[in-house]
Amino acid sequence: MNFFKTAFLAGVVGLMAVSAAHAHAKMVNTMPADAAEVKSGLSAIAMNFNKPMRLTVVKIVRNANNKPQAMTATLPRTFSKSLDVAVEPLDAGNYDVNWSAISSDGHVMNGKFSFSVTETGQ
Numbered sequence: 001m002n003f004f005k006t007a008f009l010a011g012v013v014g015l016m017a018v019s020a021a022h023a024h025a026k027m028v029n030t031m032p033a034d035a036a037e038v039k040s041g042l043s044a045i046a047m048n049f050n051k052p053m054r055l056t057v058v059k060i061v062r063n064a065n066n067k068p069q070a071m072t073a074t075l076p077r078t079f080s081k082s083l084d085v086a087v088e089p090l091d092a093g094n095y096d097v098n099w100s101a102i103s104s105d106g107h108v109m110n111g112k113f114s115f116s117v118t119e120t121g122q
Contacts, residue, residue: 025052027049035113036116039118040092040118053080053101054076054077055075058075058099062091063094063096072088091117092119096114
């Protein structure tokens with residue numbers, strides 16, 4: 001009987017390890033960080049994931065006028081853990097970044113982070 005219990009527990013532990021290895025991608029960090037304050041003139045947004053992702057939508061909105069900010073390049077069409085988005089230099093104000101990405105296994109992720117641009121920044 002102990003043999004069957006041991007074999008069963010080993011199987012459960014093995015399945016848990018496989019599940020953890022196949023977990024969905026996650027945002028690791030952004031630049032600027034969520035709730036950060038940065039100096040005016042910021043011209044790129046960076047997003048870092050724990051697994052390769054391909055950005056499908058990035059919308060940077062200045063809260064004062066709810067107007068999307070212009071990006072100076074198209075989104076990369078490759079899968080990568082680190083993704084940069086070039087934007088027109090950002091004026092002082094509060095911004096939201098809304099994004100969508102797809103992982104190499106086909107799962108879609110959506111997220112949002114916010115930051116402030118000031119004349120003095122950190």
